[in-house]
Amino acid sequence: MAGKIDFPQGPHKAFGIFAHCFTCSMETHAARRICNNLAELGYAMLRFDFTGLAKSEGLFEETNFQTNIKDILSAVHFISQTYEPPKLMIGHSLGGAATLFAAPEVQSATAIVTLNAPCDPAHVRHHFEEQVKKICEEGEANVLLSGRPFKLQRHFIDALSEKKTDEKLAELKAALLVCHTPMDKTVNIEQAAHIFVAAKHPKSFLSLDDADHLITDKRDATYVANVIDAWASKYL
Numbered sequence: 244m245a246g247k248i249d250f251p252q253g254p255h256k257a258f259g260i261f262a263h264c265f266t267c268s269m270e271t272h273a274a275r276r277i278c279n280n281l282a283e284l285g286y287a288m289l290r291f292d293f294t295g296l297a298k299s300e301g302l303f304e305e306t307n308f309q310t311n312i313k314d315i316l317s318a319v320h321f322i323s324q325t326y327e328p329p330k331l332m333i334g335h336s337l338g339g340a341a342t343l344f345a346a347p348e349v350q351s352a353t354a355i356v357t358l359n360a361p362c363d364p365a366h367v368r369h370h371f372e373e374q375v376k377k378i379c380e381e382g383e384a385n386v387l388l389s390g391r392p393f394k395l396q397r398h399f400i401d402a403l404s405e406k407k408t409d410e411k412l413a414e415l416k417a418a419l420l421v422c423h424t425p426m427d428k429t430v431n432i433e434q435a436a437h438i439f440v441a442a443k444h445p446k447s448f449l450s451l452d453d454a455d456h457l458i459t460d461k462r463d464a465t466y467v468a469n470v471i472d473a474w475a476s477k478y479l
Contacts, residue, residue: 244314245269245298246291246321249282257479258322259331261290262315262338264359264457265367266388268297273335273358273458280468286331289322293338304383304394307402308341308364315345323351330354330479332417333471336430336456340364340408343438347414354475356420358467359456361430362437365403375400409441418445418478422467429456447474 247269259281263274269290278288293314295303315332322329328351334342339360346355361367368375371386374395378384383396412419419442423435439448449470454463 244291244294244300244317246289246318248322249278249288249290251282251285251287253285255287256285256476257330258287258289258327259333260315260318260322260329260342261288262311262318262332262334262342263290263293264336264338265370266296266303266391266393267335267338267457268292270297271335271457272461273464276461276464277333277458277468277471280465281471284468284472286472287326288331289318289329291318304396304399307399308337308344309402311338311341312345315341316348319345319349331471331475332356333358334360335458336360337364337367343408343415344411346417347411352417354420354478355415355417356422356471356475357435357438358422358458359424359427359430359435359451360421360438361434362408362441363434364408366430366434368400368403371395408438412438412441413443415442418447418475420447420449420471420474422449422451422470424451424454424456426453427456445478449474 274290292299294301295306331354332352333356335358339357374384374386421439
């Protein structure tokens with residue numbers, strides 16, 4: 244796995260992990276800008292490419308939601324062994340859902356943040372719904388995701404169907420901040436509402452106003468980082 248750590252110039256408040264969105268990378272606007280901004284605010288942030296994407300090794304078609312969770316835990320293990328256990332975990336879109344599943348296994352984590360994340364991992368199927376039948380019947384199919392070709396296999400569909408977010412939210416011991424764009428056309432606001440209602444306290448909700456799903460506007464990334472810093476300071 245390829246990764247990068249954005250370090251603050253002075254002493255750090257905590258180490259954090261950032262899990263990027265579905266088929267994205269650690270260099271997307273959201274991942275890079277939010278981690279850069281958090282570094283300026285005193286956090287050491289590890290962002291990484293999931294297996295089979297961008298600079299990480301492996302084949303994308305051999306990955307699924309379960310391997311995403313394992314990748315996050317591998318990143319946690321690396322940062323814990325090399326520096327110190329992370330206290331902050333952030334996940335964007337499907338990476339946010341995977342973060343919710345990984346977080347209960349990370350004892351050091353005290354602050355969890357989701358960005359435009361679905362409550363149900365299977366929600367990602369809408370990106371390739373017309374190919375689901377073929378994938379299930381033939382075992383695999385080529386699909387276009389964000390204009391790029393990817394091969395998806397049957398185990399990818401099965402792994403999505405097996406996961407129940409409510410069960411993991413019940414296990415979550417850390418504070419949770421749910422951030423979502425009200426007009427998100429990729430993951431609707433009802434998904435965030437479900438996460439918020441199902442989670443235990445302490446929990447908070449942040450409306451990202453008119454930001455897009457991928458949080459591509461620089462001002463939105465700065466706003467997210469500033470709010471995360473103010474919110475997380477109570478739990479670190």
